[in-house]
């Protein structure tokens with residue numbers, strides 16, 4: 001057999017019928033409240049039932065309030081959306097983790113913690129950041145609402161065989177560099193269209209060294225490089241994470257699964273449609289300065305001058321970004337004062353992220369005038385964090401300790417950056433108005449977000465050592 005990529009192997013296992021698009025079997029369908037109501041409505045109109053309710057799991061994340069105050073203000077539209085979701089799931093017999101339940105959380109966070117997302121699977125969800133789940137060596141991608149309906153009705157999907165891209169991160173980054181810094185640096189290097197239309201496989205020493213949480217952070221942002229999804233070959237780190245999870249196979253089935261999962265890797269000599277090689281040694285803590293994630297530089301760097309971009313489109317984009325961000329070329333990244341800090345989202349809202357931020361904050365205080373929020377990625381993350389006292393560390397530092405949801409990442413649920421405000425945010429998107437009208441977003445790691453909160457300007461954790 002010809003050498004095959006990891007993506008190719010998983011794809012081929014799931015093809016039912018070949019064509020310009022292939023008909024693909026879907027192993028797991030995740031649902032949230034925002035992109036599924038019309039799909040269920042479509043099914044009803046067509047008089048169809050959900051074919052495999054046992055292969056779907058739903059939760060509420062985008063529109064849920066994250067504070068007691070927010071809960072009391074839950075507006076008509078959101079409340080209605082949550083009610084519709086509950087009714088749809090009940091009628092179809094789909095497992096739902098609703099607001100207020102112990103399994104609730106951001107859809108891309110709960111799948112892994114339950115052990116639902118496993119190597120070799122095809123996983124879809126009506127949400128672009130489904131890419132996160134590729135970290136397990138699965139093909140996981142976002143779909144539109146009409147495709148959600150198709151999957152509900154048939155458990156299959158028509159999709160063109162994706163082109164593939166290898167992003168190899170050679171060597172190890174500088175100490176203090178996180179998975180978020182790696183993924184931002186990769187996008188800065190290859191650009192927001194660098195992975196256009198492809199399925200990116202991340203590999204190399206720096207990727208293999210990451211724990212599952214970091215791998216999820218990396219794959220989460222494949223979308224911001226234009227890719228359909230990201231993935232990482234499963235290895236001992238993956239298996240150790242999955243062993244003993246609630247929905248992981250057990251006993252003899254676990255052994256059988258392992259035998260199979262160990263075959264899930266790109267064969268030597270397999271050809272990718274595109275390749276990028278990045279040297280990790282040059283990468284340290286990053287922060288975005290503009291209005292797309294590729295407009296990023298090292299925290300040691302300065303805001304670039306638009307003229308420094310050779311490409312006219314990039315130059316124009318930089319000009320526009322600097323105007324929106326109210327930044328002057330040549331400004332040191334560390335001199336950018338912030339008003340808001342957001343730690344959370346499907347990029348960086350897992351327990352490991354909260355631990356890393358709390359380690360930076362222990363015994364320190366948020367700078368006067370800075371509003372700081374920490375929003376666990378799931379209710380389970382919240383519970384586990386509280387069990388180890390992280391909530392106390394955040395509260396003592398002056399952070400608001402919230403309940404799980406997408407929160408300020410998307411600014412549509414009552415949590416938003418104030419107009420004209422400037423945030424250090426652990427989320428994944430920084431376009432105009434993403435975190436609220438007029439809000440300016442700087443994408444950073446949890447460690448850097450915590451350090452920025454303490455210093456009142458963009459910073460990395462190392463900056464606090466002299467503090």
Ligand SMILES: CC(C)[C@H](C(=O)O)[C@@H](O)C(=O)O
Nearest residue numbers: 034035062126127128129142
């Ligand atoms: C609402 C949803 C469709 C959207 C996505 O697909 O990513 C959201 O999660 C986002 O991050 O912008």
Ligand code: SF4
Nearest residue numbers: 129345346406409410
């Ligand atoms: S946390 Fe943000 S990026 Fe992730 S699913 Fe929610 S809105 Fe999308």
